Every structure is written in structure tokens, then in C-alpha cells.
Amino acid sequence: MRLAGEKRGAAIDPPFEVLAPQDHSLPFVFASPHSGRVYPKSFLQASRLDGTAIRRSEDSFVDEIFGAAPALGAPLLKAHFPRAFIDPNREAYELDPAMFDGPLPQFVNSRSPRVVAGLGTIARVVRDGAEIYSRKISFAEAQSRIDAYYKPYHATLRGLIEATHKQFNCAVLIDCHSMPSVGGPLDQDIGAPRPDIVLGDRFGTSCARRLTDMIERALAMQGFAVVRNNPYAGGYSTEHYGRPALGLHALQIEINRALYMDEDRVERSAGIKRVTHAITTLIRAMGEVDWRFLKSPISTSQAAQ
Numbered sequence: 001m002r003l004a005g006e007k008r009g010a011a012i013d014p015p016f017e018v019l020a021p022q023d024h025s026l027p028f029v030f031a032s033p034h035s036g037r038v039y040p041k042s043f044l045q046a047s048r049l050d051g052t053a054i055r056r057s058e059d060s061f062v063d064e065i066f067g068a069a070p071a072l073g074a075p076l077l078k079a080h081f082p083r084a085f086i087d088p089n090r091e092a093y094e095l096d097p098a099m100f101d102g103p104l105p106q107f108v109n110s111r112s113p114r115v116v117a118g119l120g121t122i123a124r125v126v127r128d129g130a131e132i133y134s135r136k137i138s139f140a141e142a143q144s145r146i147d148a149y150y151k152p153y154h155a156t157l158r159g160l161i162e163a164t165h166k167q168f169n170c171a172v173l174i175d176c177h178s179m180p181s182v183g184g185p186l187d188q189d190i191g192a193p194r195p196d197i198v199l200g201d202r203f204g205t206s207c208a209r210r211l212t213d214m215i216e217r218a219l220a221m222q223g224f225a226v227v228r229n230n231p232y233a234g235g236y237s238t239e240h241y242g243r244p245a246l247g248l249h250a251l252q253i254e255i256n257r258a259l260y261m262d263e264d265r266v267e268r269s270a271g272i273k274r275v276t277h278a279i280t281t282l283i284r285a286m287g288e289v290d291w292r293f294l295k296s297p298i299s300t301s302q303a304a305q
Contacts, residue, residue, distance in 0.1 A: 011040035011042070011043075011148075012036075012038045012040060012080050012081045012085075012149070014080060015079070015080055015081050015148065015149045015152060015153065016036075016077060016078060016079045016080055016081070016149075016152070016153050016156065017077075017078055017080065018075055018076070018077050018156060018160070019067075019069070019070040019075065019076040019077075019078070020070060020075050021069075021070045021071070021072075021073050021074055021075060022070075023073060024073060024074065024075065024164070024167065025073035025074075025287065026072065026073040026074040026283075026286055026287055027164055027165075027167070027168035027170050027171055027172055027291050027294065028069070028073075028074035028164070028171075028172045028173075028174060028283075028286065029074060029075055029077065029157070029160045029161055029164055029171060029172070029173050029174070030066050030069040030074055030075065030076045030077070030174045030176055031076075031077045031078075031157055031173060031174070031175050031176060031237065032059070032062045032063040032066060032076065032077070032078040032079065032176045032177075033079050033083070033087075033088045033089050033153070033175065033177075033237065034057075034058060034059035034062070034079070034082075034083040034087070034089065034177060034178075035058060035059045035060060035061065035062040035063040035064075035078060035079065035176075036058070036078070036079040036080045036081045036082045036083065036085075037055065037058060037060070037080075037082055038080045038081060038082070039051075039054070039082055039084075039085065040085065043085055046133055046134060046135060046137070047132050047133060047134065048130075048131060048132070048133065048134040049126065049130060049132060052265070052266055053126065053130060054082075054084050054126060054132065055082075055266045056126055056127060056128065056263070056264075056266060057082070057083055057084045057123070057126045057127050058082055058083065058084075058266070059083070059176075059177050059178040060178065060257070060261055060266055061178075061260065061261060061268055061272060062176050062177060062178050062255070063076070063078040063176075064272070064276065065176070065255065065260070065272070065275055065276045065279050066174075066176045066279055066283075067276070068276075068279070068280040068283055068284075069283055072280070072283045072284055072286075072287060073287060074283070075160050075164075077153075077156060077157055077160060079149075079153060081149050083123070084123055084126060084132060085145065085149075086121060086122060086145040086146070086149050086150055087119070087120070087121055087122075087123060088149070088150055088153045088154060088236075088237070089175070089235040089236050089237050090114060090119075090120055090121040090235070090236050091109055091112070091121065091236055092121060092146055092150055092151070093105075093107060093108045093109055093121060093146070094108075094109045094110075094112050094114055094115050094120035094121045095108045095109070095110060095115065095120050095121060095122055095139075095142060096110065096115050096118060096120050096122075096124045097110050098124065099122065099124050099133065099136060099137060100136055100137060100138065100139055100142070101136040101137065101138055102138065102139060104139055105139070117186045118186070119186065121142070121146065121150065122137070122142050122145065125186070127180060127184050127186065128184055128185060128186075129184070129185045129186055157173075157237070157241075158241075161173060161241060161248065165247060165248060168291065168295075169247060169295045169296075170247035170248070170249070170291060170294035170295045170296070171247065171248055171249070172207070172211065172249045172250070172251065172294065173237065173238075173241050173242070173248075173249070173250040173251070174251055174253060175234070175235070175237045175238055175250065175251070175252045175253070176253055177232075177252060177253065177254045177255070178254060178255045178256070178257045178260075179194055179198065179231075179232065179254040179255070179256060179257065180194070180257055180263060181193065181194055181256050181257055181258035181263060182194065183231065187231060188231055189230075189231045194231070194256050195225040195226065195227045195256065196219075196224040196225040196226065196255070196256050196259060197219055197224050197225070197226045197227075197253065197254065197255055197256065198226075198227055198228070198229070198230065198231070198232050198252075198253075198254040199212055199215060199216055199226060199227075199228050199229070199251060199252070199253060199254075200228070200229055200232045200233045200234030200235075200238055200251065200252035200253075200254065201228065201229065201233075201234060201238070201242070201250075201251050201252075202229075202233050202234045202238055202239055202242060203229050203233060205242065205244075206234055206238045206239060206241075206242025206243075206244070206249065206250045206251070207238075207242055207244060207249040207250055207251045208244050208249055208293065208294055210293055211249060211251065211294065212228065212251060214289070215251065215253075215282065216228070218281075218282050218285055219278065219282060222278045222281065222282075224278065232252065232254050233252075234250070234251075234252040235252065237250065237252075238250045238251065238252045244296075245296055246296045247294060247295045247296035248296075249294060255275060259271050259274070259275050260272040260274075260275040260276075
């Protein structure tokens with residue numbers, strides 16, 4: 001049996017939301033691609049997992065933690081679709097052939113490390129390695145999700161970044177995530193406890209080091225243990241949108257879930273107040289910075305002519 005395709009946009013409407021600031025005063029765009037929690041009925045019927053198990057793939061409540069961004073001068077793009085349904089922090093066609101009931105087109109990337117781990121654009125497993133589907137799906141279903149969710153999400157994100165760059169002559173994407181408190185069976189750090197926060201800048205290639213330094217210090221001053229690029233250096237969005245030489249910067253922030261939620265029950269804990277306050281304080285502090293150092297040398301020299 002195959003998972004039946006949904007009508008375009010019908011399953012999750014709207015698929016995502018942009019919370020726009022009244023005054024766009026920061027050269028930042030915040031995005032929460034993995035906090036979506038609206039599950040199409042047909043998807044749940046095709047899954048072998050119960051509702052709680054499948055939700056453990058979410059970056060639960062991250063959109064709430066970064067929710068002050070619009071009031072402080074920057075847009076927040078948040079997905080309503082869940083990452084187990086389709087993951088926008090992947091290439092458009094990172095697909096595992098073992099999931100499908102027929103051959104895939106030649107342009108599909110079926111050999112990336114993320115596909116091998118079962119965590120492609122259409123995930124085969126949840127984070128603990130449990131298989132999602134009780135039956136194979138069709139490529140037409142994957143294409144339907146890519147057309148209805150993935151492509152519009154990235155078109156919107158790209159538009160926000162371009163508008164920000166046009167206004168400020170620079171733009172910073174903060175890709176907002178959370179991580180399990182302990183490395184899982186699909187991770188390189190299996191069984192290892194994680195730090196409080198991981199900043200991923202693709203080892204200094206996606207974001208100005210000065211900006212990463214500033215954010216690391218601001219979070220450390222609030223009592224968090226912060227590391228860079230280990231175990232997460234940034235995913236597709238960080239790599240794709242981060243072009244510091246052009247004044248385009250991208251930084252991934254991963255927050256340890258044990259700080260703010262019950263990971264097994266997928267419920268908020270009392271710690272969410274502290275984490276939300278810390279992120280709000282960080283964003284507010286960003287409003288006091290002179291951001292001229294983020295502009296590209298090319299655009300700055302052209303403006304001076």
C-alpha cells in the first residue's frame with residue numbers, strides 16, 4: 001500500500017507563518033524550521049509510531065523561545081509542518097530509495113550522510129532510529145510535500161533575507177533549533193551528554209567570527225555552557241544562506257532540550273522561562289550593536305563611491 005498524496009496546501013494550512021516586526025530595526029531573520037507540530041491525518045495513519053514517539057523529532061517549543069524577535073525588531077519564520085513530515089533543513093531531494101515503492105529520478109541525492117542515517121528531506125526514522133512508516137510511499141507523495149511545503153518555505157526565507165540585506169546592506173539568518181540532551185544512536189556522540197548551547201557556523205565559513213564570538217559571550221554571561229560546531233556545525237540552511245563575503249551570515253543555535261522540557265513526554269518544564277528570558281535578552285542586546293562590520297567589503301566600497 002502507498003501513502004496517498006495530499007492536495008497542495010490542504011493538509012497543513014498555512015504550512016508556515018511569518019511574524020513580522022512593526023519596525024524592522026535589526027539586520028536579522030530568525031527561522032524555526034523544526035518546531036512545527038501540525039500532523040496530517042494521512043501521515044499519522046501511515047506511521048507505525050504513536051503520537052508522542054513521532055513528536056520526539058520536533059525541536060519542540062523553539063518558536064516560543066525565540067518568540068520575542070518580532071517585538072525586538074526582526075522577523076520570525078516558523079514552520080507549522082513537522083520535520084518528520086518534511087525537513088526544510090535539507091536539500092530539496094535528499095531521499096532514501098529504501099522508503100519508496102519505485103525507482104527515484106536520477107537527480108535525487110540518495111547518498112548523503114543524512115540520507116544514510118535515515119534523516120533526509122523525507123525522514124525514514126525518528127531521532128532514536130525507530131522507523132516512521134508502516135509501508136512504502138511513492139515519489140509523487142514526496143514531490144507533493146516538496147512543492148507544497150519545502151519550496152514555499154525556502155522562497156519565503158530567501159525573500160526575508162533578501163529584503164533584510166537590501167535594507168541594511170547585510171543580513172543574518174539565525175536558524176533556531178534544539179537538541180536532545182544526550183547523543184542518540186544516529187549521532188557521532190552516542191551516549192554523551194551535550195552542552196547547554198551549540199553554535200554552528202560551519203567552522204567559521206557561514207558567519208562572521210566576530211558575530212559568533214559576540215553571541216557566545218552573551219550566552220555564556222547568562223550562565224550557559226556554550227560550544228561551537230560540535231556536535232552540530234549547521235545544516236543545509238546555514239551552509240546555503242551563509243555567504244559572509246556578500247554580507248550574508250547564517251548561524252545555527254542549538255539549545256539543549258533538558259534545559260526547558262521533559263524530553264520523553266514532550267512537555268514544557270519550568271526551565272522554559274529561564275531559556276526564553278535568556279534568548280530575549282540576547283536579541284535585545286543585538287539591538288545595541290553597530291552592525292557595519294557585517295557588511296560585505298564589496299558593497300561597502302561601492303557605497304563609498
